[in-house]
Amino acid sequence: MQAPSKNPIRISWQALFSVLMFGFMYLPILVLGFYSFNQSPNSAQWGGFTLSWYVKFFNDSRILSALSDSLKVAFCAVGISAIIGTLMAVGLARYKFPGKQLYQGVSYLPLIIPDIAIAVSTLVFLAVIAVPLSLWTIVAAHTVFCLSYVAFVVSTRLVNLNPHLEEAAQDLGATPYQSLVMVLLPELMPAIVSGCLLAFVLSMDDFLISSFTAGGGATTLPMEIFSRIRTSVKPDINALSVVLMVTSGAVALIAETIRYRSEKKRLQ
């Protein structure tokens, strides 16, 4: 590898390689898009343009009910996480107490432990306390990793926050509750929103933890997709992928814009 060249017009091998890697990252997405509009589903040749795969999955009641289960799980888990994850991040930033390191360590575990291990232990726990598996057990399990991600994103924002803001509010007569809601919360909002979007996407994406905690009561979208694609390529799943990718791509852009704006504001 070479040192940065003084001449900006010269094209380095890193640039060429990067272009190749960008192609690598987008190739599968383009291929799915290609197949989703392709009339002949089983060859790589173009068989003519069609929207029938899209029509097919929009009329597929199992896919739609799986989508609705996934959305319910994601909204509930993220909603709970937004509140208790933010409270946790604020609490950890503000107070020192015995066992804080242990608490903090545990709060990061879901980001580190492989999904399969979390899935297995949650299943065992639910079996031991004899809770019937349902949509709500998925919500409870998803909240564990969602709250970790929300707290993680909010914590990074808290580190960069002016610690005197709240003190000033309290000096001016605000109660701790008022200073939390009226001073701290607006400051943290961009971080809470981008943490929630991240958690939402991860919840919608999760396959393992859902399969272990769903029982017969619910089927999330990844579970439904998985049960179909392990056997062969399904063109209506291609269409579904494109719709999902466009949607989550849009969510990603929103999240990044919020993060970028708040960072810009902070630097000013």
Place this chain on the structure above:
Amino acid sequence: MSTKAPSAPAQVQTSSPQWLQALLLLAPAGIWLALLLVIPTLLIFQLSLVPDIKPGDIVNPSGLDNYLRIFQPDVLKVIGRSLLFAIGTTLLCLLMGFPVAYWIALLSPKRWRNLLLLAFVLPLWTSSLLRSYAWISILRPTGVLNTLLTSLHLPTLDLLNRSPAVLIGMTYSLLPYMVLILYASLEKLDRRFLEAAADLGATPPQAFWKVTVPQTLPGIAAGSLLVFITGLGDFINPELLGGTSSMTAARLIYNQFLGATQNWGFGSALSMVLILAVSLAIALLIKYGDKNASSL
């Protein structure tokens, strides 16, 4: 455990009961994590020590039976395969990710950098299941790759349902994480050191190995660790792209709980080993890496 109220706040203020505020902030998440993470993990540890006693057993199995089973050749083979996939993916991500991160962080036009990085990691936001699934369309015998090779009069490749497909899928899934972490590290690189190295007569490769690599070592370590541990527990890529001959640790654990022949005790032991392996890798990074890397 973590549900206990913090008893002694460090800074004592007279106006309001601080322990109550702290309790209100920390208890909800603490209880949730204790109930659904800490207790379950302790439970599978306990379960892993319960031997699987079959009717008609002459010798009563010991509490470590589930762990001893891991040393059977067929299980070791599965674990070895998982390790190889994880290590191979880490090396590939490092080789492919470093030049990209280097180019975005140091060589690309400055005002494009955020956008380029965002564009590179954007696929991360889409379903990991569907991204792996896309590779089936590319790698299958009549897929995109072979159609392309045939049209170029090259021999076709039979990659799907074999190890190369798993490696491709895993590398594809984890490359953005590697680039993200390496970028953060390379961005902080002090270019004056590179200029100084050049002034002192170092060739570009020398400057790279003596200046760039040592300065970004924390990022390299953190990125490699993240990719390694995520790869070690990966379920989807081996499952979709590896076929029946590529069973990995995650699939083996899955089978013990949701498969046809279940063995919860053995599955719990395997889970504990996976958790221990991951914790050990992180502990090593924190001990030998610097502050930069451990904060990730």
